[in-house]
Amino acid sequence: xxxxxxxxxVRAADTIWPLVLHEVCFTAGGKPLIDHxxxxxxxxxxxxxxxxxxxxxxxLLRLCHGLIPASGGSIRWNGxxxxxxxxxxxxxxxxxxxxxxxARANISxxxxxxxxxxxxxxxxxxxxxxxxxxxxxxxxxxxxxxGGEQQRLALARAWALQPQVLLLDEPTAxxxxxxxxxxxxxxxxxxxxxxxxxxTTHDLGQARRLADHVLFLHQGRLLEYGSAAEFFSAPRxxxxxxxxxxxxxxx
Amino acid sequence: xxxxxxxxxxxxxxxxxxxxxxxxxxSRSLLVSLSAVGLATLVGLPLGALxxxxxxxxxxxxxxxxxxxxxxxxVVVGLVLYLLLSRSGPLGGFGxxxxxxxxxxxxxxxxxxxxxALTRQTVADLYVEYxxxxxxxxxxxxxxxWTLLWDGRFSLLTAVLAGFGRASAEVGAVLIVGGNINHVTxxxxxxxxxxxxxxxxxxxxxxGMILLLLTLLLNITAMAIQDVTKRLYG
Numbered sequence: 001x002x003x004x005x006x007x008x009x010v011r012a013a014d015t016i017w018p019l020v021l022h023e024v025c026f027t028a029g030g031k032p033l034i035d036h037x038x039x040x041x042x043x044x045x046x047x048x049x050x051x052x053x054x055x056x057x058x059x060l061l062r063l064c065h066g067l068i069p070a071s072g073g074s075i076r077w078n079g080x081x082x083x084x085x086x087x088x089x090x091x092x093x094x095x096x097x098x099x100x101x102x103a104r105a106n107i108s109x110x111x112x113x114x115x116x117x118x119x120x121x122x123x124x125x126x127x128x129x130x131x132x133x134x135x136x137x138x139x140x141x142x143x144x145x146x147g148g149e150q151q152r153l154a155l156a157r158a159w160a161l162q163p164q165v166l167l168l169d170e171p172t173a174x175x176x177x178x179x180x181x182x183x184x185x186x187x188x189x190x191x192x193x194x195x196x197x198x199x200t201t202h203d204l205g206q207a208r209r210l211a212d213h214v215l216f217l218h219q220g221r222l223l224e225y226g227s228a229a230e231f232f233s234a235p236r237x238x239x240x241x242x243x244x245x246x247x248x249x250x251x
Numbered sequence: 252x253x254x255x256x257x258x259x260x261x262x263x264x265x266x267x268x269x270x271x272x273x274x275x276x277x278s279r280s281l282l283v284s285l286s287a288v289g290l291a292t293l294v295g296l297p298l299g300a301l302x303x304x305x306x307x308x309x310x311x312x313x314x315x316x317x318x319x320x321x322x323x324x325x326v327v328v329g330l331v332l333y334l335l336l337s338r339s340g341p342l343g344g345f346g347x348x349x350x351x352x353x354x355x356x357x358x359x360x361x362x363x364x365x366x367x368a369l370t371r372q373t374v375a376d377l378y379v380e381y382x383x384x385x386x387x388x389x390x391x392x393x394x395x396x397w398t399l400l401w402d403g404r405f406s407l408l409t410a411v412l413a414g415f416g417r418a419s420a421e422v423g424a425v426l427i428v429g430g431n432i433n434h435v436t437x438x439x440x441x442x443x444x445x446x447x448x449x450x451x452x453x454x455x456x457x458x459g460m461i462l463l464l465l466t467l468l469l470n471i472t473a474m475a476i477q478d479v480t481k482r483l484y485g
Contacts, residue, residue, distance in 0.1 A: 067383050087389055097384035100402040100484040109398075113388050141484045161388075 016077040016088045016164050017043040017196070019064060024073035026059055026220075033059055035220040036073070041198070041213075043165075045191050048211035048228065049200040052243060055217040057200035058094075058169050064198070065091050065167050087114065090158035091167040094174065096150045098142035103134055106142045107157045114161055124160050132156035132186055148179025152186055159190050166190065168199040172206065184210065204244065208232060216240045254452075261453030262460060273457055280438040283351050283425070284418040287358035291418075292411050295363045299370025299410075300396045304378055317371060320364030328360050329427030336428060349430040354438070357424035362414035369410035373403045405480035409473045416469050419462065 019041040026034035034056045041047055049057045062068050064075055066082030077085035099106050107128050111121045129135045132152040137145060142153055151171055158166055168187075172180040187210065191197065201207055207214065211228040216237070223237040235241045265273050302313055334340050336348040336356075347353045377399050385395050400407065422440035429436035431445060439458045446455035 062383075065387060067386055086387070089387075091383075091387045093383065097381060099381075099398070110388050113390050113394065143484055144482075 016080060016085045020076050022074045024075055025071045027071045033220050037222045039222055039225060043196045044213045046197045046210045047213040048207045049215045050207055051217035056220040057217055061167050061169050061200055065089060088164045089167060090161045090163040092154045092158050092171050094170040096154035098150055100143060102139050103142045103153050104138040107160050110157045110161055128156040128160035148175050148182055151183055155186055163195060166195050166197045168197055170200050258452035258456050262457035265453060265457040276437055276439055276442050277461055283354045283438055284415060286355045287418050288415045290359045291363040291366050291414055295366030296370050296400055299367040300374045300400055303371045303374035304396060317364050317368040321368050323361055325361060325421050325423035328357055329424035332357050332428045349432060349436060351436055353428040354425040354436060357428045358418040358421060361421060362418050365417055366410050366414045370407055373406045374399045377403050405476055408476055412469050412473045416466060419465060
């Protein structure tokens with residue numbers, strides 16, 4: 001894999017795409033929660049992981065980010081292990097995890113961890129806050145911001161790291177429609193900067209608005225992967241069709 | 252009742268006039284307890300954080316031990332330290348028995364487990380929330396510990412104050428290893444015990460009032476810190 005120097009002096013991989021999962025399993029208490037998933041994901045603006053609650057969406061994201069080890073199979077990012085590839089990624093969780101410090105300090109902390117020099121850090125923090133529309137709240141303690149502002153701050157922190165891929169675990173699940181709209185607008189502007197996203201949601205409206213590729217999971221098994229237009233107009237599996245129609249899915 | 256009232260008035264007089272003996276005892280008590288708290292904080296905070304975050308064989312036992320040691324009987328600590336520090340003991344050569352250093356050591360032994368156990372609980376709770384995010388950002392193990400200690404700093408202050416509360420109110424251990432020597436190792440609690448047994452109530456009462464006031468101030472400070480930080484930092 002070829003490499004180049006980034007602005008922060010880190011020798012960075014050209015690309016960590018494609019993401020290749022081969023026969024990936026994850027079991028807990030003897031129960032398979034991710035069941036022999038094989039998937040090759042090429043870089044695309046927004047790959048949406050869809051499925052009902054308990055389908056394994058968040059788990060799959062965590063496995064790809066290396067937060068939990070797979071019970072079997074392999075996950076490689078353009079040949080890199082999940083641990084090695086993590087520094088080219090950032091993840092945002094359903095409930096934003098913000099440190100007990102100011103909004104500005106939250107972003108600065110993440111950049112310091114990645115070794116960005118102080119001067120560049122200051123500029124990057126300001127740019128990220130501007131991008132998220134949080135400049136006025138820069139000095140406010142992060143944890144007293146509203147839910148929507150907190151999620152935007154978590155996104156700004158993730159984006160400030162200039163990741164090649166942004167992993168988003170239901171980032172709007174606990175937000176009201178207005179806050180959801182603000183977050184989606186931010187996601188679109190992040191997309192325009194070239195970052196690629198893999199996102200989970202069970203909000204079909206959001207999936208239709210943002211996704212260009214869809215991966216559909218059902219009870220830990222990958223049932224479909226393809227273009228969003230194809231998935232929404234003609235799902236291939238009966239489980240996906242039932243999910244799109246809002247019918248309950250049983251084993 | 253009249254005797255009590257007279258003692259109370261005399262005690263207030265001692266405090267109001269800044270009685271030299273009383274002030275010397277209060278200063279010595281603070282010096283001993285604050286030194287012990289400082290040392291216990293240096294050991295207890297990182298120890299508690301390590302036990303909270305680091306997975307190692309026997310971790311559950313260490314956790315149980317820390318909790319159990321929170322209730323160490325002071326007289327037993329005093330007795331063990333006495334045996335260690337007495338001339339025939341293994342540490343007798345240092346000549347520490349009946350010195351303020353021995354008292355600091357005794358209080359340090361008593362409060363380190365308190366600070367460590369409370370720190371472990373605070374950091375463990377915080378780590379449940381932070382673990383995935385810190386892992387995702389690529390934060391190393393030592394930086395993780397520091398982040399958790401820093402973000403838990405206000406809750407941890409309460410742990411340190413709890414340690415100080417225990418240290419300043421402790422009598423058994425410092426009496427045994429300090430010897431309650433006038434102008435050398437006499438502190439508030441040992442003086443109260445001595446003066447009460449002698450029937451000299453004003454000094455005992457005066458010191459008792461100062462001790463109570465300190466305890467009250469500590470609790471008010473702890474509550475205020477928690478309230479303010481909850482409001483400011485969520």
